[in-house]
Amino acid sequence: MHTEPDWIATPLTADLLRGALDLERTEHGLLPHRLPAGARAQNTDEQLAMAESQPSGVRLAFRSAATAVELDILRTKRDYTGFPSRPDGLYDLLVDGHPAGQTPANGGNVLTIDMTTWNGTMTEGPVGTVRFTGLPAREKDVEIWLPHNETTELVALRTDAPVAPARDRGRRVWLHHGSSISHGTDAASPTGVWPAVAASLGGVELINLGLGGSAMLDPFTARAMRDTPADLISVKMGINIVNQDAMRLRAFGPALHGFLDTIREGHPDTPLLVVSPIHCAIHEDTPGPTAPDLSAIGEGRLLFAAMGDPAEVPTGKLTLRTVREEMARIVRQRAADDPNLHYLDGLDLYGESDAAALPLPDRVHPDAATHRHIGERFAERVFTGDGAFARSTRPAG
Template identity: 55%
Template sequence: MRAVPLRGGPVELRGALDLEDTPAGVLPRRLPEWTKEQYQDPSVHGVTLMPSGVRLVFRTDARELEFEVLTSTGQLDTDPGPQPTGMLELLVDGAPAGRRQAPVGNVVRMAGPGAEQRMIPGEPGTVRFSGLPDGMKTVELWLPQQTPTELVALRADGEVLAPLPDGRRRWVHHGSSISHCVEADGPTGTWPVVAAALGGVEVINLSQAGNALLDPYVARTIRDLPADLISLKVGINIVSLAAFRLRTFGPAVHGFLDTIREGHPDTPLLVISPVSCPALEETPGPTAIAPDGKLAALGDPADVADGALSLAVVRAELSRIVAARRAHDPRLHYLDGRELLGPDETDDLADGLHPGAAAYRRMGDRFAAHAFADDGPFG
């Protein structure tokens, strides 16, 4: 086994827009370094380090590979152990070739949500993939979508070369936790990755659990990225956090789209409204977790008449905005999120908000059937 450099060598790191040097190795981030100074909420930094859609790509004739990583996972003081670290998944020439549980490394302990955190340092762990096919092949190692993962070392028992250009279109997607897909059964089970595989495109997933609040720095990031296709899933956290009212929501959507169009004036751009979420369909946020563990809306439905946002209002407003802009922007499209997960499927929302693993795969299938059809927005 010989070491392969993770920087400045043949390995491409796709899906990450920045690499932070750490004492252990390198830590992928899904937003550019310059965005750090534009947010204060630590949750933004945390979810940006969760490598949903991030993968190492290279060619090799090796039969055996070793990946050394240092994960950082959370643990409430009331939990019996650390939260699951997720899976490392290997694809060879696009086909599944093995999956391994990511080893537990650093553990972030806390008394409860929002409490002060205590880092318990851990050690890197190694995962091994053996019995790979003979000959030169393209290998992708997908990192766990829910766990910050420092890349410490890559070792191979054969030659490692840079990947060849594959000619696929690049799809940039931004959304909330329902696109970040922490609950998926692995990094290739997130609905954007499922859809990208079916559509024959390469996906860059800029989704951020607990966020996606029309942040201007995200719009500028998308504006400046190479992209052949763009999609935005907008609304769930805007309602659940009561982050906007109707007066401010519409202009913010227009501003976000205007910024993206500065860099991509003719790129197909699909705006997706929220999937079904019973608590927030007609009732505005903010939200809390009820004793039964499900999402509960704390707003007053009567306040909708004065400009509070429910999911029904958000969907109507997004549809109206896209329809109005299409008069001068015919490559702008709208998809009602309930086409991906509808009101008759809310049993798939264990906490009343987030789909489970099977539902995420179903969403990916449905998105691909819509978006990548010959007459679809990405056709």
Template identity: 55%
Template sequence: MDSATPLHRTPVTPELLRGALDVEEGPLGLVPCRLPAWARGFADPQLLSAQAQPAGVRLAFRTAATRIELTAHRTHMAFRGVAPRPAGRFELLVDGEPAGQVEAEGGTAVLIDAATGSVETDPGTTQTVRFDGLAAREKDVEIWLPHYERVELGELRADAPVEPLAGDRRPRWLHYGSSISQGSNATHPTGTWIARAALGAGLDLTNLGFSGAAMLDPFVARVLRERPADAISLEVGINLVNADVMRMRAFTSVLHGFLDTIREGHPTTPLLVVSSPYCAMHEDTPGPAALDFGDGAMRYRATGDPAEARAGRLTLRTIREETERIVAHRAGSDPHIFYLDGLALFGAADAEQHPPADNLHPGPEAHALMAERFAAQAFAAGGAFAGR
């Protein structure tokens, strides 16, 4: 087939999406959402923004096409006077193997002035994402969407018919966490540690990693309770510290409640609680975290007083200790709950070798390392997800 071959036009519908829990209608088409509508009604602006960034969301279909096009419009954020985050990427997988990437272009820019708090919106162009040169045979195709940009999807075009994939028989993995799980500073959608681990283990991932918004909200626990899952994991800690939202007395109760709610819908599903990977600025210093633009680059710093940890202000060290204690306590009556120390995924020595550029979020090399270590601990014999 060549470029003159007429293209079959297929509107993007929910049946083509994997990893999304809902959609919203936009002027161009559908916006994938990672929370259902009822839960979005409880969400604050940070969580609303994060859940509309389609980490782990992909179009999945079967086709013999050699050429595929997707109409898409991105919305991305930037701070005025600061180097922007690298553009997101659309990533193609064919029969589960990487087959190409296209950088996101144009779209709507949301410009934030950190000094004044003002926000400006700069509308941009809609993009046609194109993959060509594909083998002329029937194949399973996935297009993974940029994991840190809101994306509105219009029309799918291909030089052969497109059909939604039949029911996915892979085990379903439901994961909750922070920006570390959403994939901040990973360079492409399947480069996040959680996506790497899921693809390596052959699991159907739903990623509920929400940048800056993993606050153990009860309504998010209800979402987890109601979603089908063969394995569930929670990455807990960092946002509670860097937002300084509670003290230790509240954390203990809230984590128990979060786990109780999940267990109402998944009484025997393997449930792995993962504490935060290493973050030097918050290991012993409470939040809140503050942004620092001193040299034109965006970095974070902790502003709390380490002495106040004794009075219950949260640090990563104290949260890890309490999380491990809570899981051990519950394991006495729940043989299907497990704990994984985040330092086993990314520790102090790793941070020296791969220092986070912004003092907070692990970089691409760290994502690869975390995925490898998670797989070795969670999926190996005796691990929480062994046999999944």
């Protein structure tokens, strides 16, 4: 005979969450943010506002003997006019660091975006519930990774045994900033996003500032990174600046210097890795902007095209090839006085030969298999051997 557990309600507080830089109290509950309030106050871009509120890398982390867990949430899902509804975001359950379950949520809001105008329409929905049962009846570390691609307000947490904050396992904290590729576009689930894959293999605690469409060398993001405690830091830059045609070469170099200068104000000796873009055929030698391929939209397919003119590259228009060259040059220059600064060519993570085997489905974003491929490559090159993050203990100071 099935009986309901004797539920214990636990208030949702900051000590039960990892991977968020700020928590906002809403009328429904608690909204994790990946940028602090000061940075959000300086932002006027709706894309960034949406991206930073999507909890890529954010997870509930607690210790409990509970065999059943319920989490009430209010999600905001994103769909696009003229396309099939996107798959529901998934919640990944880890027990003592190992996968132990996965489920979508029900209910919630839907934001429908018209890709020809980028206007959105919100349809409101009810609070939903995520439930996991059959957990081992012993004290254990439990993590619930929130969907990387759905804004998620946390409403209530219930378990059938008391909950305590997760223990500090002594792992180094890795703070990473990047574009939608780091955010997790087209990854299968929150633990399948490539930085999450790399963090698991590297045995580190992830703070993921992958911000879809918004790796733009924004000073407020650099200040957020400056002020966030971290043992390891990486910055994966370039694709958004190219595909939004945001800068010319003259502006890009000083902006990158300034971004790194700001991070170094708070982390003068922390290992800092600068990563250039992965291979993206449409922008290797053709500048931005990037736009949806209208002919493909008419067929119900989402593909992107490069709209720039290669003839303008000599006048300073940016391509991925020129961005990589400039990033490598700047890191070489700075590394002469900064031995903890490192460079990784994004083509070492996903190059032209990888693209032949694992093509980008929409010409810009990796699919689930490619996220895992990039995460494994990053872990191999950065967390092992003589990689930038290979040390197994926290740096002093």
